[in-house]
Structure formats: structure tokens, C-alpha cells
Amino acid sequence: MTPLVELVGIHKRFPGVYALKGVDFDVRAGEVHALVGENGAGKSTLIKVAAGVHDFEKGSYRIAGQAVDIRHPRQALDEGIAVVYQELELVLSLSVAENLFFGRLPHDRGGRVRWGELYDESEKLLAEVGLEVDPKTKVGHLGVAAQQLVEIARALSFAAKVIIMDEPTSALSPREIEKLFVLVARLKARGVGLVYVSHKLDEIMALADRVTVLRDGQRVACKETVDLDEDRLIELMVGRELGQGFPAAGREPGENVLEVQGLTTDQVQDISFRVCAGEIVGFSGLMGAGRTELARGLMGVDRRLAGSVVIAGVPVPANKPPAARNLGLGLVPEDRRADGVFAQLSVRENTSVAALEQFCRLGYVQGGLERRQVGGLVERLKVRTPDQEQEMAKLSGGNQQKALLARWLLKENLKVLLIDEPTRGIDVGAKAEIYQLLDELARGGLAVVLLSSEMPEILGLCDRIYVMSQGRIAAEYGRAEATPEKLLASALPNVY
């Protein structure tokens, strides 16, 4: 039987990342084909290629055996290929019906919308997905599960032959998940081909007919589900050599520097852990597990609802980032551009901004002292910039990252450094330098907290590892006992 959609030998590069290295993928009528892989394995890129969002350099795209040239999401939709993204793409302020027929409302020649027809058509579609709401309801008033059904109904309105679902159950309750499964079975029976992207292996084992595993932009397996079990899947997902370039272990942890008891914000629950001086402690977990939110909570940017944070014996007052900074807590955030750099300020101003008090006498910032100290760090961290007055925006990602590190290293009383996804979007050379630097810092007595979704760097660098899942700490491992399989098994969310 010819597959509905076939991607053959797809290559896709982004600046600095080789996202897909000759991946094959196909979807047959009436099957559920699961797509799994670690963060950054290439799942998102692959479905975006299928959806016409990304183009590709090499390979071919066939629909019903015919090579096609799809360059735009709308073209893919017209060919019957629809994606229900994790971040739903609905207009919350419009009605369900308007969302279903967004951009193609039935209208007469004068441009007036035929509302009656719109609502009739919408009701038919909603009945197909089993969603009982008035099509006039604003989408913003619906829950996430209902919104997802609206997206699926929208896909059906394009007579979709293939529906790609990206982490469809991540925001659903167990009962909603069951309803979704029923719908998936019904679509399957109608001959729709479904692509199911998920981290939840139990769902995949229950739902999928075939599983494709991606790792580092390559397809490592495509098997019938009956030939697999969860352990084998995890093995396939992580089974790779640990990356090179990690400094040798053997650091001597000192006294407790950071002690966190029961920290709770809107995003994380009941987080307790400790970090010693001279130790690198890792926080692992899947995307959305709550690492970034934990860092924000520690820094006091997200409202603390309960719990305590103590640095070197001194409690950090809640919701006061300046107090946290003064006590020696520093954060290098995940999203450099949005949360880290001051793009139009100079490298010097970016670096010194969190330690200005050190250069200050009677309110006057001593420019010479500032320049000397910043200059010293720029040199030590090998930040490649013509001079300190260079605008931050003009630095490459890796050098911006080093400058952000310098921002905290400049602080004389820095005790704990939180560093979130330090190597995202950074080339290999800069990565190794940053690893080396973190090791040096820890050896110098700093407490380093590394928050990362990249398992190799967690395993390669950390003395102890906490695994987060769904906003909580799910497990703790020492360096010796941690394996990729264990970390992944703890990170996967429990559905039931």
C-alpha cells in the first residue's frame, strides 16, 4: 500500500545546527505512527517540514507516491496535511466557528459573512470530534482540552488525510486523555493517518501501530509497536556515546551554600534540595518540567507561595530579586535574548550591571575601575569582542553567553550561580569552553546549579543530579549511579 505521505532522506540545517540528517518518515492510511526522541532530536523540525513550515535542503516529499513541492503551510493543508501544535494556534478572542473557518469564512459577493451557514458547518465539525459547545462561544472561554478539539475539528474541515499531533496530552487531565484516545481511534477507523509526537511512552505503547525514534537528527529505528517495549524505546532514544569535552571529575564539595526547603510558586511545587560549595548540581528533565521556573522562583522573580531559600545560612526574603542578588545568587537565564542581554547597551554595561555597587563611591560609578575589572573578565573568559564598548547585540550567541557569565563572576560575593541551558544555540567550541569554565568555577568554591535538558552535559558535568518532572523533583542521583536510562525514566511524566 502506498503511504499517504512520504518524506525521504530529508536534510535540514539551521545556522549552527544540523537538525535533520537524511531522515525517512512515512504515514499510512488508518495508522497511528508515533514519533519519539529526546529534546533536540529533530522531532519538531521534522513535523514542521511535513507541515510546510520549514523547507529542506535535500530529500523528497511525496504525497500518495507523487513528488510534490510544498513551500507553505497552506499548501500542506490543501493537500490534507494538518498539524495540531502543542502551543495551540487559535485566536482566543474569536468564536469557535470563526476559528474553524479562519481566513475562509463563507460570504456573499458583497463580503458579508453568511453566519447561518458558518454555524451549521461548524456544528457538523464539532459533532465529528465530539465537542459539545455552541460554535458562537469564544475560544478563550474553553479549556485546553476543548481548544485542542477545536484544532482537530479545524484540521478535519480541510478534509485532512494526515493529522500530526504534537504532544497532544501534555496539558490534559486523565479523563480528557481518554476522550482524546477515543477520537484518535475513530479518526484511524476513518482512514486518517495520524502522527503522534509524545514523550509519554505508555501512551505510545497503547496507541501507536508503529514508532519512529529520532536521535541527533537521524532516524535510529522505525518499528512495529508490538516488537518494542518501553525499556527498549528508552534505550533507542538515548543510546549514544556521551559527548567529549567534559572536564574530569573529582571535585571536593565543601559546606552547604544553598538550601531550599519546600519552595512553591505557581509553576513549581514543593522543591527541596541543597548545593554545596565547589559542587556542580544538575537539574535534568524534559522540556516544560519546571527547571526555568525553578530558577525564576529561586531568584524571587516568580511569586513564592511557600518554602524557604537559604544562602550560606542567611534566608533570602521572598519576592525580592535584589536581595537574592546581594546575598550572592546569580542567574544566567535560558532565553538569552529575551531575559538576559541588554541588546543596545555595551558589553561593559552589560557585564557590570549586577555589580555596580562595587565600583561606586558616593553614588559615582568609577569608570576606570569598572573598565579594568570588566576588561580582566572579558579576557579571562575569552569573550570575542573588538572592545568593551561594542554593542551587545553585535556579539554572537556564544560570546553573549560568556558576557552574561562574566556579569555574575564580576560580583565579588557570588556564592551560587544558576545557569539555565548554558549551551543552547552555541557552537561546539564555545560549549567546551563553557564546560571548562563551570568546572573551574566549582573548583574555586562556587556552588554551580546547572539546569539543562541536554543529558550529556548533565551526566558529564554534575556531581549530583536532580530530575524534575511536572514542576516537582522526581528523583535524585549521585554521579556514579546516574545513567541516561534512569534519568529519562524519572523524567517521563506519570500519566495515571
Place this chain on the structure above:
Amino acid sequence: MSKIFSRIFHSEQAGLLLALLVLCLVISLLSPVFFTAINIKNVLRDASLIAIAGIGMVMIILLGEIDLSVGSTQAVAGVIAVAVLNQMDSVWWALLAALLAGALVGLCNGLLVTKAGINSLIATLGTMAILRGGAMVSTQAVSIQGKVEGFVEVGTGYLGPVPIPVLLAFLLFGLFYYVLHHTILGRYIYAIGGNIQAARLSGLAVDRTRVLVYVIGGVLAALSAFILASRLNSGQPNAGLGFELQVIAAVILGGISLTGGIGTLGGAFIGILILTVLSNGLVLLNVSSFYHDIARGAVIILAVYLDTRRKQSLLRRLLAPPSESNS
């Protein structure tokens, strides 16, 4: 040396300075009165009112916020100043009362923006209306005459050849140039305006800085109110109508970007001079005052257009891939 020159000529202020010089040249060709000592003093004295309030506005806009209440503050602080003046028979008490009132207004604005989380455009639009109404109600829409000798000296007097308000404006310019470029407060203002998220995550005192800047803005607006009241020797409840727009237009014309974080006090002062010279020129050329509004409106639009252009070029720069040499 050549480096300094090239920096001056390539900076944004170079264009502004050129615009100012051309404007002065054109007006002086059309009217022989323009380049007389008396007229120049007039221009500077007019500019000084906008400049003093404008320093506060520069800092507020650098933060990425706005303050629409400065015009109404001028009315309220002026009325309070003259009322206290007549009551206490003291210029100093009047000054103190006006500045306190301004500080209070700024504090309210600041708390509304930070603690209540109201968009600054809306918050200060509200206080603008409330203060104007308050000034009208408390005076029953009748201006109060000053009854203390010496009060008018503040607004009309001279120190040597320099009008006192002009002197004040220059002193404050120097002070706040220093604040913006050589103190923690100044650094924080640019950082917060540039990226408030990053400022929060770096543990900067974001809200305290924002409130403080609003208070400074209120005090400076009140100082300009005091000078105006002194010049008129009266507290007028309808003083400063539309003043906020003059101030905002002038500083934006001077290169302070509405998105925050970009611009310098020097540029803003040139912007203020351009607008003042423009309206002075129109007066000298006997153009009806209604046309002044039209001219000012056109300049406001021009200023925002320039701001948008600037923002786009910044965006392009931020989105452009970094040059290979530093990757």
C-alpha cells in the same frame, strides 16, 4: 581628535544640531529680530520651562514609560505654590510646597505603574484628568494672584546676564547628565528601559527605580510650575494645558525612543530648542497662533516617524546574524 569629530558627526545628534542651525539661519534671514540678545533670552527662557520638566520626561521615557500628567502638575503645583506663598509670606515655603506636591504626584504615578500594574499611559492619563479637575475645583477656576514681593524674581530675574530659569535648566542638565551616565540610578534606567525582564532576572531594583524616577519627574514638573507661576505672578488652574505634549514631542524629537532605553539628555535638549525656536520664529513672522498648533502637530508626527524608523533599523540590527569575525 579626529575620532571625536567622527563620533560627533556620525551621532544622531549631529543631524539634530544641523536641523537646529538651519532653522535658526532661516528664521534670522526672515526676521532681523531673531538674533538679538533680547530675543535669544526669550527663546532660552521659554525653552527652560520645557527643559526642566523634560529632564524628568527623558528619564521616564528611557524607562519605557510615559507621563501625561506633567501639564496638570503644572497647574496644581502652581496653584499650591501661590496659595502657600500668600499664606506664609515666603517664597521658600512656596517652593517647598510645590516640590512636595510634585513629588506626591510622582509617587502616585509610580505606585500606579509598579504596584497596581497599570499601563503608564492609562495611569497618567487618569492622574492628568484628576489633577486638572482638582486644580479647577480648588480655585473655582479662578487664578490666584501672588501677593509677595520678590516672587516674580524667580521667573523673570537675572543672575548677571543670564535669566534665572535658564541658569536653573543648565544646572539641572549638568546634574542629570551626571546622574544618567555616572550613577547606578542612570545605569539602571537604561537597563530597565532596554530589557525589563533581564533587569528583573539580574536582580536589579526595578520597581524602586521606576517609582523613584516618577518622583523625580514629578518634582521637576513642579519646579517648572513654580517658575511659570512666578513669571505670571499667579497660580492658574488652566496653566500647562497641552504642556505634556510639548514636552513629550520635544524629547522624542531629540532622539529619546518611546520603546525605552535609547537616547541621551543632550539630544533631548536639542529637540527642545528646535521646538522652541520654531514657535518663536512663527511669532516673529507674525503667524497666527493657531498655526503654531498645526506646526507643532506636524513636528510631533515627524518625531514619531523618526522614532519608528530608528526602531526598525535597531530591529534589523538585532535580527541580523552576527558578523563572522566574533562568532
